[in-house]
Structure formats: C-alpha cells, structure tokens
Amino acid sequence: xxxxxxxxIFIAAIFTNNILLTNFLGMCxxxxxxxxxxxxxxxxxxxxxxMIMTTxxxxxxxxxxxxxFNLVHLQFIVFIAVIAAFVQLVEMFVERFSxxxxxxxxxxxxxxxxxxxxxxxxxxxxxRNYSFMQSVGFGLGAGIGWAVAIVLLAGLRQKMRYSHVxxxxxxxxxxxxxxxxxxxxxxxxxxMVSIQ
Amino acid sequence: xxxxxxxxxxCQPKGLCGGKGLTTLKEGAWANNPLAIQVLGICSxxxxxxxxxxxxxxxxxxxxxxxxxxxxxxxxxxxxxxRIRMIAEVAIIATFVILFxxxxxxxxxxxxxxxxxxxxxxxxxxxxMGRAEAFALQNPPILSIVDGIANGIGYAVILAIIGFFRxxxxxxEIMGRTIPVFSEWYTPNQIMILAPGAFIALGIVIGIFNAIxxxxxxxxx
Numbered sequence: 001x002x003x004x005x006x007x008x009i010f011i012a013a014i015f016t017n018n019i020l021l022t023n024f025l026g027m028c029x030x031x032x033x034x035x036x037x038x039x040x041x042x043x044x045x046x047x048x049x050x051m052i053m054t055t056x057x058x059x060x061x062x063x064x065x066x067x068x069f070n071l072v073h074l075q076f077i078v079f080i081a082v083i084a085a086f087v088q089l090v091e092m093f094v095e096r097f098s099x100x101x102x103x104x105x106x107x108x109x110x111x112x113x114x115x116x117x118x119x120x121x122x123x124x125x126x127x128r129n130y131s132f133m134q135s136v137g138f139g140l141g142a143g144i145g146w147a148v149a150i151v152l153l154a155g156l157r158q159k160m161r162y163s164h165v166x167x168x169x170x171x172x173x174x175x176x177x178x179x180x181x182x183x184x185x186x187x188x189x190x191x192m193v194s195i196q
Numbered sequence: 197x198x199x200x201x202x203x204x205x206x207c208q209p210k211g212l213c214g215g216k217g218l219t220t221l222k223e224g225a226w227a228n229n230p231l232a233i234q235v236l237g238i239c240s241x242x243x244x245x246x247x248x249x250x251x252x253x254x255x256x257x258x259x260x261x262x263x264x265x266x267x268x269x270x271x272x273x274x275x276x277x278x279r280i281r282m283i284a285e286v287a288i289i290a291t292f293v294i295l296f297x298x299x300x301x302x303x304x305x306x307x308x309x310x311x312x313x314x315x316x317x318x319x320x321x322x323x324x325m326g327r328a329e330a331f332a333l334q335n336p337p338i339l340s341i342v343d344g345i346a347n348g349i350g351y352a353v354i355l356a357i358i359g360f361f362r363x364x365x366x367x368x369e370i371m372g373r374t375i376p377v378f379s380e381w382y383t384p385n386q387i388m389i390l391a392p393g394a395f396i397a398l399g400i401v402i403g404i405f406n407a408i409x410x411x412x413x414x415x416x417x
Contacts, residue, residue, distance in 0.1 A: 024394065031235060076290050080286055168403050172235045174399065179399075180391075180395030184387070
C-alpha cells in the first residue's frame with residue numbers, strides 16, 4: 001500500500017473509488033443540494049477546499065499528537081472538533097476578506113461540518129495508513145470526486161424535471177435510482193487504477 | 197431544513213408523558229421514518245447494507261447512540277446555553293459513538309473491521325443530530341428515550357430490509373448461509389452488493405414506502 005504514489009491515489013479517489021459513488025459518503029447534502037447546477041458547484045468547491053485542509057490537519061494531529069500519546073480512541077471526537085473549528089475559521093476568514101465569495105459559499109459552509117464525506121476522508125486516511133503525500137492526494141481527489149458527482153447529478157435532475165416519473169417515486173426516490181445508474185457508469189473506470 | 201421544521205411541529209408536546217409515549221413511538225418509527233420519509237442518515241444506510249448481519253449491527257449501533265444521546269441532551273437541556281448547544285450535542289454523540297466503537301473492537305473485531313469507518317460516521321449521521329436538536333432539546337428525558345428508540349427502530353428496520361434483499365440477490369445467501377433450494381437455482385447478481393445496487397435498492401424502498409403511505413407529506417405543509 002505504502003508504495004502507491006500520491007498521484008495514483010488522487011486519480012483513484014476521483015474515478016474508481018469515488019467517495020460518494022462507491023463509499024456513499026456525503027449523501028445527505030448530495031441529495032438535498034443537487035437541485036441546481038449552480039448551487040451544487042458552490043457546495044462542491046467548498047467541500048474540495050475544506051476536505052483537503054482537514055485531511056492535512058487531521059493527519060498531523062493524528063500522527064504527532066494522538067498516536068504518540070496513545071490517545072487513538074479519541075480520534076472521532078478530535079477529528080470532528082477539528083472539522084467544526086476549521087469550518088468556522090474559514091467562514092470568518094472568507095467573510096472578512098472576500099465578502100463576495102462569502103455570499104456565494106455562505107450557506108454551504110456550515111452545512112459542511114455535518115457532511116460525512118469530510119470526516120470519512122479523515123477516517124479512511126487513518127484506516128488505509130496513508131503517508132503524508134498520499135493523504136494530500138487522497139483529500140484533494142476525494143473532494144474533487146465528490147464535487148464531480150454532485151454536479152453530474154444536479155445536471156441529470158434538472159433534465160428530469162420534464163420527464164414523467166411514477167408519482168410515488170418523485171423526488172428523492174428517483175434521485176437515488178439515478179445515482180445508482182451514475183454509480184454503475186463510474187464502475188466503467190474500474191481497473192484503470194486501484195487502491196484499497 | 198424543512199424536514200427538521202416539520203418534525204418539530206409534529207412533535208410539539210400536547211399531553212402527558214404517558215399518553216404521548218405511544219404517539220412518539222409511532223411517529224418516529226413509521227409516520228416520520230427518518231430514512232424513508234425524511235431521508236436523513238442515508239450514507240451509512242447505503243454503505244453497510246451489503247450484508248444483513250452488518251445492517252443489524254449498524255441498526256443496533258444507531259439505536260444505542262440515539263437513545264443515549266437523546267437522554268443526555270434532554271437531561272442537560274435546561275443548563276445548556278443556546279449558542280453552544282450544537283457543539284455540546286456533537287460532543288455527547290461522539291462520546292456514545294466512541295463507546296460503541298470500543299465495544300465492537302473489544303468483542304467483535306471482525307465486525308468492527310467490516311464496518312470500517314462507518315461506525316465513526318454515526319457522529320455525522322443526521323438522524324442522531326436531528327433528533328437531539330428537534331426533540332430532546334424540548335422534551336423530558338423519558339419521552340426522549342422513547343423517541344430515540346422509535347427513530348432507531350425506524351432506521352434499523354429499513355436497514356434490515358435493504359440488507360436482506362441486497363444479500364439475498366447479491367450472493368444468494370442470508371447471513372452467510374445458503375438457502376436450500378434458492379441458492380442452487382439463483383445466479384447471484386454481483387451488482388446488488390456493489391455500490392449501484394445500494395442506491396437502486398434504497399430508491400425502490402423509498403418509492404414503495406411512499407406508495408404505501410399515500411401522497412407525499414409535502415402537500416400537507
């Protein structure tokens with residue numbers, strides 16, 4: 001595992017091991033915010049940024065604080081605290097220095113705290129024993145993969161508004177089925193690169 | 197967000213604790229089922245349902261965490277400052293998740309390995325957070341426990357249904373055991389235990405749930 005290069009992990013995290021379509025992380029906001037391409041793009045960008053930063057911070061904390069002091073069982077609570085604090089920090093920074101970006105991302109930033117993809121990326125990084133560079137590649141790839149998936153679904157859902165869906169399947173149910181088909185398409189990338 | 201609002205409105209305390217108990221139970225487990233109706237916490241619902249056994253353990257985990265966190269949040273509701281309630285809730289939930297995770301690691305190592313990061317991800321499971329926020333903050337401890345059980349069961353049952361069908365169709369087995377006639381005749385469809393099967397199965401379950409329950413609840417709002 002350790003010999004896989006960061007680049008391979010980056011590509012794999014986007015395509016073959018897409019965090020959303022194969023690991024089902026970040027589904028809640030994925031379903032809730034995929035109504036329009038614009039919104040989903042905003043959310044996607046915010047996720048990419050927060051994900052890469054929190055993976056790096058959590059990597060450092062885990063390997064230099066939690067592990068040496070034998071506090072590994074506290075990792076959940078520490079990770080979630082880091083993510084919450086980081087999101088808060090980013091929000092304040094963006095509000096102060098770029099109000100324009102703040103209004104574009106504003107609503108999405110708090111939502112990201114409870115996005116399981118962010119916490120999931122940190123946990124996967126620990127479980128798969130990534131090195132620092134691999135973690136960076138993974139965080140970036142996973143974020144981009146998530147953004148790609150949500151933008152794709154938003155496009156599909158926009159088109160779907162004009163099609164006839166059985167009444168009981170309207171809304172979330174059909175979105176799930178469409179996501180299933182999307183996931184099947186992404187399986188076509190399998191074999192290109194592989195990580196575990 | 198709208199879901200949270202409606203959940204809040206429907207569970208306004210009206211009568212006594214005792215009379216409210218049953219309504220709360222029904223509300224959580226059926227009428228306002230967290231998975232099928234409110235579509236909360238689907239990440240884990242999709243990820244662990246490739247085998248029935250995993251689904252059951254995950255269901256149990258959620259019931260435990262939901263009951264525990266609801267109880268503590270409800271007990272502390274009078275002395276939690278409003279502004280920091282979120283972080284307090286997250287800390288409480290995380291504590292229970294860590295308890296469960298350590299328990300699994302100690303006694304069911306294989307299961308803990310299979311569930312991987314998804315046990316930890318209960319922290320960000322919106323059901324637990326949603327219940328703590330929408331119910332436990334305004335209701336007495338006993339009622340909150342009932343609510344936790346109800347929502348946990350609502351989640352666990354759906355999880356079990358999806359897990360059952362995915363394992364049955366994906367491997368032709370149940371709980372890792374073959375079924376006499378069925379397993380010989382049936383050719384396992386790998387897609388059901390892979391990612392796409394999960395999405396499609398959940399979509400169909402939600403669709404059927406809606407069909408049984410009648411018109412979408414949105415129309416009432």
